[in-house]
Amino acid sequence: MSDTIIPHARLTEAGARAIVRGAAAKAAEIGQPQCIAVVDDGGHLIVFMRMDGAFALSTDTAIAKAVTAAIYRSPTGEIAEGVDLRLAIATQGKRINLPGGLPIIVDGKCIGGVGIGSGTGEQDRICANAGLAMLEGAQTF
Amino acid sequence: MSDTIIPHARLTEAGARAIVRGAAAKAAEIGQPQCIAVVDDGGHLIVFMRMDGAFALSTDTAIAKAVTAAIYRSPTGEIAEGVDLRLAIATQGKRINLPGGLPIIVDGKCIGGVGIGSGTGEQDRICANAGLAMLEGAQTF
Amino acid sequence: MSDTIIPHARLTEAGARAIVRGAAAKAAEIGQPQCIAVVDDGGHLIVFMRMDGAFALSTDTAIAKAVTAAIYRSPTGEIAEGVDLRLAIATQGKRINLPGGLPIIVDGKCIGGVGIGSGTGEQDRICANAGLAMLEGAQTF
Amino acid sequence: MSDTIIPHARLTEAGARAIVRGAAAKAAEIGQPQCIAVVDDGGHLIVFMRMDGAFALSTDTAIAKAVTAAIYRSPTGEIAEGVDLRLAIATQGKRINLPGGLPIIVDGKCIGGVGIGSGTGEQDRICANAGLAMLEGAQTF
Numbered sequence: 089m090s091d092t093i094i095p096h097a098r099l100t101e102a103g104a105r106a107i108v109r110g111a112a113a114k115a116a117e118i119g120q121p122q123c124i125a126v127v128d129d130g131g132h133l134i135v136f137m138r139m140d141g142a143f144a145l146s147t148d149t150a151i152a153k154a155v156t157a158a159i160y161r162s163p164t165g166e167i168a169e170g171v172d173l174r175l176a177i178a179t180q181g182k183r184i185n186l187p188g189g190l191p192i193i194v195d196g197k198c199i200g201g202v203g204i205g206s207g208t209g210e211q212d213r214i215c216a217n218a219g220l221a222m223l224e225g226a227q228t229f
Numbered sequence: 230m231s232d233t234i235i236p237h238a239r240l241t242e243a244g245a246r247a248i249v250r251g252a253a254a255k256a257a258e259i260g261q262p263q264c265i266a267v268v269d270d271g272g273h274l275i276v277f278m279r280m281d282g283a284f285a286l287s288t289d290t291a292i293a294k295a296v297t298a299a300i301y302r303s304p305t306g307e308i309a310e311g312v313d314l315r316l317a318i319a320t321q322g323k324r325i326n327l328p329g330g331l332p333i334i335v336d337g338k339c340i341g342g343v344g345i346g347s348g349t350g351e352q353d354r355i356c357a358n359a360g361l362a363m364l365e366g367a368q369t370f
Numbered sequence: 371m372s373d374t375i376i377p378h379a380r381l382t383e384a385g386a387r388a389i390v391r392g393a394a395a396k397a398a399e400i401g402q403p404q405c406i407a408v409v410d411d412g413g414h415l416i417v418f419m420r421m422d423g424a425f426a427l428s429t430d431t432a433i434a435k436a437v438t439a440a441i442y443r444s445p446t447g448e449i450a451e452g453v454d455l456r457l458a459i460a461t462q463g464k465r466i467n468l469p470g471g472l473p474i475i476v477d478g479k480c481i482g483g484v485g486i487g488s489g490t491g492e493q494d495r496i497c498a499n500a501g502l503a504m505l506e507g508a509q510t511f
Numbered sequence: 512m513s514d515t516i517i518p519h520a521r522l523t524e525a526g527a528r529a530i531v532r533g534a535a536a537k538a539a540e541i542g543q544p545q546c547i548a549v550v551d552d553g554g555h556l557i558v559f560m561r562m563d564g565a566f567a568l569s570t571d572t573a574i575a576k577a578v579t580a581a582i583y584r585s586p587t588g589e590i591a592e593g594v595d596l597r598l599a600i601a602t603q604g605k606r607i608n609l610p611g612g613l614p615i616i617v618d619g620k621c622i623g624g625v626g627i628g629s630g631t632g633e634q635d636r637i638c639a640n641a642g643l644a645m646l647e648g649a650q651t652f
Contacts, residue, residue: 092385092505093476094563096378101281103374130412130567132285136277140242144273159568170592171609177599178572178607194375223374281376285412286441290460310452317459325460327453383563414567418559422524426555 099126099192099199103223104134107192107202110222111215115139120207122215123150126192128200131155131182139206146205153189153212155182158201163229164189165209188212190220193227240267240333240340244364245275248333248343251363252356256280261348263356264291267333269341272296280347287346294330294353296323299342304370305330306350329353331361334368381408381474381481385505386416389474389484392504393497397421402489404497405432408474410482413437421488428487435471435494437464440483445511446471447491470494472502475509522549522615522622526646527557530615530625533645534638538562543630545638546573549615551623554578562629569628576612576635578605581624586652587612588632611635613643616650 104126115122121141126134131154138147156164165187167175172185187209192200202219204212213229220226245267256263262282267275272295279288294305306328308316313326328350333341343360345353354370361367386408397404403423408416413436420429438446447469449457454467469491474482484501486494495511502508527549538545544564549557554577561570576587588610590598595608610632615623625642627635636652643649 092382092388093379093481093507094382096380097375098378100374100376101278105278106374128285128412130285130410130414132279132412133277133288134279136274137242137246138273138275144269144271147274156568160566173596174599174607174609175572177596177604178575178609179568180571180604182571183568199375225375284442286438286461286465289462289464290457293460314455314459317456322459322462325456327456327460383560387560410567412567414561415559415570416561418556419524419528420555420557426551426553429556 097194097197097199099128099134101134106222107219108135108137111204111219112137112139114215114218118211120211122207123147123205125150125154125203126200127154127158129158129198131158142206149186150203150205152184153186153205154201154203156184157189157191157203161191161198188216190216190229192220194225238335238338238340240269240275242275247363248360249276249278252345252360253278253280255356255359259352261352263348264288264346266291266295266344267341268295268299270299270339272299283347290327291344291346293325294327294346295342295344297325298330298332298344302332302339329357331357331370333361335366379476379479379481381410381416383416388504389501390417390419393486393501394419394421396497396500400493402493404489405429405487407432407436407485408482409436409440411440411480413440424488431468432485432487434466435468435485435487436483438466439471439473439485443473443480470498472498472511474502476507520617520620520622522551522557524557529645530642531558531560534627534642535560535562537638537641541634543634545630546570546628548573548577548626549623550577550581552581552621554582565629572609573626573628575607576609576628577624577626579607580612580614580626584614584621611639613639613652615643617648
């Protein structure tokens with residue numbers, strides 16, 4: 089393979105569903121119904137689930153967290169205050185700064201992101217991590 | 230109960246997942262990977278799944294079909310040509326006229342919509358119907 | 371590697387630049403300055419070039435053609451009339467039906483898209499093809 | 512020439528490419544892959560390049576910085592805090608306040624802007640400046 093094309097990996101629907109299952113199990117355990125989104129490395133949705141009792145508008149935040157984590161390849165919610173609003177404006181609201189989004193990194197390659205919304209930032213982060221723990225070889229945070 | 234509030238029903242996550250399972254099984258059977266969306270009667274997403282090989286932008290069409298079917302309580306794709314564009318413009322593109330969206334109607338009450346995208350209109354419709362068949366008491370089309 | 375992650379490939383900046391060079395050489399040869407866009411398989415821009423004399427708004431069409439070709443993994447401009455407008459509405463204008471967008475397919479994998487705008491549809495298509503011819507192993511149309 | 516029309520200058524594709532080359536060389540030197548955008552004095556994109564490893568959403572910020580610098584004819588990121596958000600709102604998010612955008616000024620005339628994104632603000636600014644240094648007669652900052 090030349091330098092014009094390099095090997096990469098792709099998260100499957102089965103992989104995305106495993107992450108959602110893990111996050112939902114943790115959400116049930118802590119008693120906080122969640123919106124759970126998994127996107128590929130281009131930020132496109134693969135699987136989404138809104139648990140009974142989760143907030144309908146948290147669909148948007150869960151997806152946005154997943155996209156931000158996937159594209160920037162790092163956990164969301166760690167940008168300095170002030171800068172975050174400027175970055176959100178410059179990306180038309182696509183780069184958000186709320187905890188609960190984690191990149192899906194396997195073998196050093198970022199292949200997507202998981203985003204959780206409806207709970208507190210800490211609850212969201214815990215559920216995202218529980219989702220990642222279901223994917224063999226995925227880094228947790 | 231007074232005349233100011235009337236009984237209604239709500240589709241659960243478990244119900245939405247059953248519909249997705251049914252639609253995905255039919256998609257696998259006909260060999261056409263699909264984007265599958267289920268929304269509640271407010272048009273808010275409950276469950277979404279993009280099967281391996283389905284188109285990333287069909288996420289948008291699948292969700293839009295589900296929303297249109299849920300809100301107008303009837304199958305999508307049956308609006309007269311010409312009128313459909315006027316309705317799309319008037320709803321900021323939210324009322325769309327592509328086959329593959331079906332309302333979820335149980336006991337005469339519309340409790341949501343299912344939308345499918347990536348195949349032909351007929352393939353999408355068939356998968357949506359197979360999804361509805363998984364929900365006890367739901368009308369099929 | 372399990373069924374949760376599958377091997378894929380990624381187009382590099384060097385590969386995208388080769389495509390742009392090929393398209394620009396053909397544009398110069400036929401005397402039609404062009405806007406030339408190359409996106410990855412998630413529809414994200416890698417390289418863009420507007421040649422002197424090309425139209426500034428064709429930036430938008432070139433990118434949109436590249437995105438549509440990349441996401442749907444097939445040449446643009448082949449959707450039946452009438453259906454195309456409905457699909458454009460349902461995707462908020464992201465799925466367009468103008469010739470001049472071609473998928474970048476290597477070893478059977480779609481790793482992106484090239485889109486050309488400013489000339490006639492046929493001129494745009496010819497330049498896109500000339501771009502693809504610069505990438506070793508890429509399918510031409 | 513009457514007082515109704517005055518002489519101006521226009522940045523060419525070759526000029527824009529020189530700026531991109533200079534910025535990319537600096538990015539490689541400091542080990543920070545970047546998104547690099549050059550726009551004309553109307554804020555329209557001429558050349559864009561996303562280096563391997565740069566962030567896909569930084570495409571948006573790089574272009575937005577270039578546009579802001581070109582239109583306001585001064586470096587980005589120097590607006591007082593608080594005022595910046597009001598200006599962003601009033602311009603529908605088009606005037607942004609992140610460092611890394613520089614105007615392209617030759618012979619006292621602003622003929623465009625360069626915008627860089629993916630690194631820290633200081634890294635972005637350095638690369639933008641390195642790009643300008645490639646354009647004969649262009650002011651650096």
